[in-house]
Amino acid sequence: MNRYVLKQHIQEHANVSVDLVEDQITGKTCIQKSVSKNASPLIIHQFHIEVDILSSLHHPLIPEIMNVYADSRNLFLIESYIPGKDFSYHKRHFSLLFHLQKTKYMLEIIDILQHIHEIGYLYIDLKPRNLLLYKNRVYLIDFNACIPMHSTQAVFASKENISAELYRQEKKDETTDMYFFGKLVQSFFPCSLFFFKRKCLKQDCSKRFSTWKQMKKSFLFYIWSRRIFCVFFIIISVFFAEETLFKTEVNNLQIYFKEPNVTTFFNAYQETLSQFQGTTIDKIQMNLYKWIHNDWIQEDLWDDVLVSKYLLIQSIQSKNPVLCHNVIQNMKRTEDVERYLMLASYIENPELVLKKESVDAFLQEMERGDIKILIPILLGSQFEINKEQEEILNTLFQEEKEAFTCQEACILLEYNLFLKSIQSKHSLDLELFDEVYGKEKEWSDLYEIYRRTK
Secondary structure, eight states: OOSEEEEEEEEEETTEEEEEEEETTTOOEEEEEEEETTSOHHHHHHHHHHHHHHHHOOOTTSOOEEEEEEOSSEEEEEEEOOOOEEHHHHHHHOHHHHHHHHHHHHHHHHHHHHHHHHTTEEOOOOOGGGEEEETTEEEEOOOTTOEETTOSOOOSSOSTTOOGGGGSSSOOOHHHHHHHHHHHHHHHOTTSOHHHHHHHTOSSGGGSOSSHHHHHHHHHHHHHHHHHHHHHHHHHHHHTSOHHHHHHHHHHHHHHHHSOSHHHHHHHHHHHHHHOOSOHHHHHHHHHHHHHHTTOSOHHHHTOHHHHHHHHHHHHHHTOHHHHHHHHHHSOOOGGGHHHHHHHHHHHOTTSOOOHHHHHHHHHTOOTTHHHHHHHHHHHTTOOOOHHHHHHHHHHHHHHGGGOOHHHHHHHHHHHHHHHHTTOSOOOOOHHHHHHHTTOHHHHHHHHHHHHTO
16 A cells, blocks of 8 residues: 555656655655656755755754655655745735734744754755745745755756856855845845845855854844834824824824723724825725734723724725734624624635635625625635525625725626636626726726626
8 A cells, every 4th residue: 555645746847746645644744755766866866965954954944854765766755744835925915924024034044044054054045935934934845956065066056046156166155045045035125134135145255244143143233223213214204294194193092092982993093094095905904003013902992892893894804814813813702793703714714715604694694885895705715606695796786886986896897707717607797887987997997808708
């Protein structure tokens, strides 16, 4: 019996295959890397390098080696599976989370690279695709490009962001990985840490940082300098803000802080919300983050049904899993908010599959305005409505069509386009919205695409 059963093929290139397998003895999901014995000696050599590193490097933020074996055709490496998404994915989808945690992530990466160097190897392939984020920790994967310290050749390093010395026949040391780290920092701190990045990215490796300890101190120094500058800038900006704006915001917040109740909370919250610019989602994200981060919401207000329900709806409309999680953790749960908690859970955990029963339960207890909350969830979850759900939604559109903005109506169009793309028999009746927003460019451009798919 084959101990490892294939669950999913991940990639295959140059006699190297990577698969997701299930261990029939332990029941665990693992990563299986296989290399053909007919592969080039260099590929086989790098396979043994990876085995050596994973066997020697016991670190909580790298995969754990589970097994190494061979059959008549292939060499196999079994390592632990980390069920996370890579940095590229999180950077695109959860920018607020990265904004809050990226300094912590960089420090964890420094720690991992230091441990690799301590056992005599260089990683030389640091890039967002090789960094997984799981349970708010960074995991480094894919060690097949590693080389021994002071090697003169580096064949398997990615061509992206490559340092100059990798092209030359000269000995490589820790400064090569410092160059890759500088490129990573450049990607996540594009508008700051200028002097730190410049030193990391020197073409002459002797002019980079000499040790990781020195580089880490410099990184923290520039991070704290940036934070102090930001605080100073905010203070100066507030001081020189337009007089009427300044007085309005301060007065509303002062009234709320002096006498916190439901009325003063809503007045202050709406006032700060109006100060932000951008799309509706941008405004809600930044305002809700501001109130939670500054701990402005009084504990007894979290227990108020109206306030907790409002903040929960705000977190759903923000489409941000971090904000949904924070609101859910603080709010008081009542029967009135159960259906909203259901929607928030799908944003908090995008891996969940939206069930027909959940949608039906929400539709049965719809309040005015709830339909504008539901549709983006259906679109984001790629949920296909059935005939009964279609009829309910179209009836609600007739009743609430005047409450929709052009931007919200365009989301309905996007959902209809999705239903068309999967050849669904059901769709939303949007003719009435075309009558209202037909002259709006945002609507007309999207509606033209939809019309052509009919």
